[in-house]
Amino acid sequence: MTLRIVTDSSCDLPADLVRSLDITVVPCIVHFGDELLREGVDIQPSAFYQRLASGGVHPTTSQPSVGDFLEVYRELGRSGDEVLSIHISSKLSGTYRSAIQASQELSAGPRIEVIDSLQVSLGLGVAVKAVAELVRAGGSLDQALTFLERELPRIVCYVSVDTLQYLVRGGRASRIQGFLGSLLDIKPIMVVREGETHPVERVRSRKRLLERFSQIVRASANVRSLGFIHSVCLDDAQALAGRSSEAFPDAEVLVSEFSSVMGVHLGPRALGIVVWSTPERPS
């Protein structure tokens, strides 16, 4: 019996890491009108942003269904494996609820633990990666749960957008409307805290945004992992990553692209940073 790690495609972990750590990723669904595409399977981020920018039908996304999770859990349970299933914040997506329902259907089988990470994107991704490494090193399900309970709140994810039109179009801007300020070239910085998006500050110009992100990283201490997420602006993400890893040579640094779940709201040229500060050393 082994312990299998399951997550969803919003974790934004690069495909090679997912493969090498044997993580099962349940795809979220992208809808272009009637066309349904499984994220990371039927459509990759680059194609997604191309279609998003082409101005055709505006896409929407949906969580994996209960059935999708049932299929995955059943498959893994067949070999008697335990499952630790870690997902995007339940306050931003219904994915966790689908997973929980599926796990309840299978309560008779091997143990399935479903965790609401209260994180998004690489904020979820770095935790999933760390747990997978912990399990590979022989960690038990209970050790993994203790680890997540302790470490998930220490991960902070900041996000900014280059244009507000996707947030507005997706209907996600209402709560933070007053913070966005669409008339000048303003980049709002938001933070995901306790699973929800909150305003942090607004800066003028993209140049300022990059500087500010760099400052936020440098002002951190005990950095274990850094994540840089982008949508069609790899150069900016890499530049930020380069500058940051100078400041924290021991930290793990991940760069990846926002998947469609976030991307549909953030639009092209969005940037995010993830800072995981912890006094504990990686096991």
Place this chain on the structure above:
Amino acid sequence: MSKAATPSLDTLDGVALRKMFAAATDALEAQAEAINALNVFPVPDGDTGTNMLLTMRAALEEAAGCPSEAAGEIAAAMAKGSLMGARGNSGVILSQILRGFSKSIQGKARITGGDIAAALQEASAQAYKVVTEPVEGTILTVIREVAAATTGQILSGTPTPAAVLDVAASSAKTAVARTPFQLDVLRENGVVDAGGEGLSVILQGALRFVVGDEGPLKVAAGQPSVGALPIAGRTEDEAPSAYGFCTEVLVKDCSVDTGRLRDRLSSFGSSVLVAGDATLAKVHLHTFDTDSTLAYLRSVGSVAHIKIDNIDEQHEAFSSRLPLLRVVGVVAVVSGDGLADLFRSLGVSAIVPGGQTMNPSARDLLDAAGTVAAETVILLPNNANVVATARQAQEIGSAQRIVVVPTQDLPQGVAAMLAFNYEQDAEANATAMDQARLAVRTGEITQAVRETRLEGRTVKRGQFIGLAGGQLVVAHAQVETAVERLLERIAVKKGDTVTLYFGGDVSQADAEGLAHRVCQRFPGVDVESFAGGHPLYHYLVSAE
């Protein structure tokens, strides 16, 4: 000064005191326009005469509603009315003078000349209390000189009100005449201080009443019509119906020029923007009548790319999800449609129209705050002439807590709003917003409304002048050059973001041309132009 007239009064009761102040207000009304003309700065400015008159009227209105005949209570009502109605810096100081006066005679049914003398001492002290950096040669100097001249009469037998006011009025006149020697800017312009003159006129009006000379004051021709004066400060309706439909259209081969197009479109709606030129113009406006707007546009050119959004729906969808009571909201004093939209988009809950020449009263600010569902309201005066009024509103207070972030101009206000975070409490916001406003360097470009001097050289009326920190720093016949020199003066450097908020008198094309020129002149600087739509200032600039 005093004429042979009907016997003067020995003491004043409330009724007489009210009449005395009414006479003083009449005198001020007769001189308001002349006092307005004493504007020393080459900048279109808040009209001191109008501001003081409106402040006195607010005082009288409150007194008229006071049922008591006791002098102390009438004075208290006047003080209260003037505190709420004070406009502009002179109005605020005048309201404090009335407040000091009223405090001194509190509880008295009738007042003697000695009481008036004592009250003038307290009035002077109170006026100085509200000014953090008193400047000589202003209304403050005048009230202090008046207090000094009348102090001897407090205990010297039993002077009549007329005797005390005679000394007060003549000492005020002398003090006003001296103001040009105390304040360089007055001497250079050959005028006396406007606020001081206003106080002097009030004292003379009061004197005329107590000596029994109730006839019309003989003054120079050209009585101002106060009814026609612009009164600032009606809070805009919070109703989302202020929006209508956000309409964007491309107009090709337009038969009228863009200026004309803009003017015409203003009759269809608000927030009108016209970019481009007659061959291809992009039009944006908020209107309820999209049909007529489009019909008009079709009559002047060929129309393409029509985009119409129902802003009310967007607004409603948003409003319905708002929490009932926020911890903190913001009220800003703003002039210009574009700037008002900008402030709203940054999270301001209510706008009080006004600014440089239309100074809102403390009551206007408090009324606007009252429309905001928040425990604490942050006030952004956005103009040096409004800061004192905002502080007055804070002091008067209301059911809500009022906090002033003393933004001196509109770009400082924008910087402060960028730092506003609705999730933070009032203290954290006030601190962050104050730091943000101080971190941005700002300046203003307008045309000199009178001849003046700058660094030994004459600046002609009509020249473009640049101000930084309220000081005249550059002047040039060409607006573009004036802006560039102003940017040099506020030390624009590589890496800065410069914003050019252009006024209603500047075309989008001119502003964009200037933005381009500034980009070339200052390498490594990001320049953004924004249609503020504000009056008087061709450009408001900021660098950060």
